[in-house]
Amino acid sequence: MSWGRHIAPGQDNRKLPEVQVVISPLHPTRNSPCLAVLQALEDGLKRADADPSVKAVTICGENGKFSAGADIRGFSSPNKQGLGLGPIVSLIERSEKPVVAAIEGIALGGGLEVTLGCHYRIAHVQARMGLPEVTIGLLPGAEGTQRLPRLIGVPAALDIITTGRHISASEALKLGLVDEVVEENTVEAAIRLANRLIGQPLGHRRLSLKPVPKLPNMEAFLTEALVKVKKRAQGCLAPELCFQAIKAATEQPFADGVRKERELFNILLTSGQAKALQYAFFAERAVEKWTTPSGASWKTASPQPIRKAAVIGLGTMGRGIVTSLVKAKIPVVALEQDLEYLNTGRKAVMLLLEREAMKMEQGGQTLDFNNPARLQFAVDFDVLRDVDLVIEAVFENMALKKEIFNKLSRICKPEAFLCTNTSALNIDEIASVTSRPQQVIGTHFFSPAHVMRLLEIIYGRHTSPTTIATAMQLAKVMKKVGVVVGNCFGFVGNRMMFPYVQQAVFLLEEGSRPEDVDQVLEDFGFKIGPFRMSDLAGLDVGWRSRKDQGLTGPTLAPGTSARQRHGYRYSPLPDLLCEKGRFGQKTGKGWYQYEKAGGRTAKPDPWIHSFLSEYRDTHQIKTRFIDQEEILERCLFTLINEGFDILAEGIASGPEHLDVVYINGYGWPKHRGGPMFYASTVGLPNILAKLQKYSEIHPDVPQLRPSAFLKKLVAMGNPPLNDWMSYLHRQSNKL
Ligand SMILES: CCCCCCCC/C=C\C=C\CC(=O)SCCNC(=O)CCNC(=O)[C@H](O)C(C)(C)COP(=O)(O)OP(=O)(O)OC[C@H]1O[C@@H](n2cnc3c(N)ncnc32)[C@H](O)[C@@H]1OP(=O)(O)O
Secondary structure, three states: OOEEEOOOOOOOOOOOOOEEEEEOOOOOOOOOOHHHHHHHHHHHHHHHHHOOOOOOEEEEEOOOOOEOOOOHHHHHOOOOOOOOHHHHHHHHHHOOOOEEEEEOOEEEOHHHHHHHHOOEEEEEOOOEEEOHHHHHOOOOOOOHHHHHHHHHOHHHHHHHHHHOOOEEHHHHHHHOOOOEEEOOOHHHHHHHHHHHHOOOOOHHHOHHHOOOOOOOOHHHHHHHHHHHHHHHHOOOHHHHHHHHHHHHHHHOOHHHHHHHHHHHHHHHHOOHHHHHHHHHHHHHHHOOOOEOOOOOEOOOOOOOOOOOEEEEOOOHHHHHHHHHHHHOOOOEEEEOOOHHHHHHHHHHHHHHHHHHHHHHHHOOOOOOOOOOOOEEEEOOHHHHOOOOEEEEOOOOOHHHHHHHHHHHHHHOOOOOEEEEOOOOOOHHHHHOOOOOHHHEEEEEEOOOOOOOOEEEEEEOOOOOHHHHHHHHHHHHHOOOEEEEEOOOOOOOHHHHHHHHHHHHHHHHHHOOOHHHHHHHHHHHOOOOOHHHHHHHHOHHHHHHHHHHOOOOOOOOOOOOOOOEEOOEEOOOHHHHHHHOOOOEHHHOEOOOEOOOOOOOOOEOOHHHHHHHHHHHHHOOOOOOOOOHHHHHHHHHHHHHHHHHHHHHOOOOOOHHHHHHHHHHHOOOOHHHOOHHHHHHHHOHHHHHHHHHHHHHHOOOOHHHOOOHHHHHHHHOOOOOHHHHHHHOOOOOOOO
């Protein structure tokens, strides 16, 4: 931080003296001396106040960035930061000399709270503002929950604080969060304004002295708002506590509201949820720095530019992928096998794009998709000659994919990248039919592809670092989180999902009902339990895959035991449902019943209950009561156990990768940090002990047998998650 006299350029000859206070940089370094920044700000203000030659103050950031707020790592250090900013904001507000904030770049969190203490705020047209504390499990604890509603009213403050969303300068101006938006030099504009304000009364600009603007029916508004906040939060504490703090602003004087804010902030700060959310923040950034076991890395690989892309197949996935590419402003050719499929696909894509355009318009943005240079539909592979990258998104069938890749290899220009959207198939086998396996890569999108943030990026044996870097860059441009993983059946996400779903089905065999299992996992925080998920995705998808694997259907060897495959436990329950045409929502019946085919409201189905009971009788399974703890442990611990195997095999380069996959692709509750982070909070010895217990009871379920890597970590003394990977190749004499 620096401070000094500042004479605004282009001023009149009176040359009014003032102070420019420069505050914290955009990216606080790891151990950013935040307290030092605060101290310097306080000292600067006090000196400005004491110096009679100083008539006004402007506060701005360094290098064209106002502030990204506190260094998030500081919240988990013993000397927790953030608590000291409130009094400084008050100090700014109390200043008898006008204080103007010059907001450039970003003003987030504590940074924005500083501006709320200022008497005026000027923002650059490209600046973004927000109070994202809720996203890291906190609330704006420097009196922000008390000042913002006084400035812009309760509904807008509630929206900004409970969602943590960033807003543009133009929206900030509309809301009254800033007084002026400028296109030129913001600091100079702020200095000019500060000079004009010298000697003018400031009382009405001190937000702590203002009442919260009234609403015709504040109580009813708040009641309704709380329901919405809780629904969105799905077990996450921070949004509700943000709400409570804002409610306090509507009911209590400023000082009491600040006390309440502090009390709520401390609850959040010491909650495990804040720690988990802050871990998730850094995990998402850590996975950008990908590496592979062969030594390829983000540091040395450079992405190639993608000027034009193609998508093959306009089914559900292809439509979403095309929409994402158009939104990312990448010209795209959408290809289908014949005109009939093309027309159906085109209509669906246009509908998606129209909806997206409408959403974007609300945020003041436009989406240009009616331009053939941006989006072209075709049935002829010849149009793919000049594209830089193709994403194949056809049916999950190896023979079909190989046929397409062979064709692509012959038609596309030699430097084009060939991506396959698959959720499980072998990338090497697909690449083997091309003459450029180094440019073949898996890009596993999640449905709906234009909404879901995860992109699993799967490298094969021959995939080049440039290809990985290009796919990662594509993910970034599409505003997705790319996670680089190795090639194995189901990759990371589905491979971990398999034992989870398998346990859920075994629990039904033993005595649970679908709604019991779903409830436990939804109470844990999953957006949707495994059976509701299966009904949504369609039971026929897994059925087809099991038929392909010879686990069921006509290729199954005669005399195979109904509940065993290859000597291990198998449940035919999902197959039996499919044989009865119960594919889930699409047929109106699955694990639940629906109001009609395509219906969305799942209702427990008495038919399923009696079907399960008959099934247990047939197979002489004694129905038993299964408690919530067992449901949770068997489903989650087998998923986590698979995660340890994945790490040990080098399929993912760290636990953060698995966590980012699960948070962004599988509805894992972010406030629990992802499955591997959750495992670290439960304690690896506890997980191991439970797996051992369940494995003894169910010796024919290999997924319950503790992973060797998990055992090793326990033997090594349950090290912190950050250190796990360093134990992978260390010898343990305790094993
Ligand atoms: C004097 C007044 C100023 C205020 C000083 C602070 C005083 C503290 C007192 C009060 C506390 C108040 C509460 C808070 O402020 S909580 C923090 C609120 N802020 C945030 O949540 C912002 C989080 N950051 C982001 O949203 C983005 O990083 C963004 C700033 C928008 C930049 O995005 P982008 O350009 O895409 O860059 P990256 O996200 O990849 O980030 C680059 C690297 O910077 C690291 N980073 C970013 N923000 C923080 C942060 N707040 N704390 C610690 N580290 C941060 C990020 O991890 C990347 O690191 P690396 O390169 O190692 O991966």
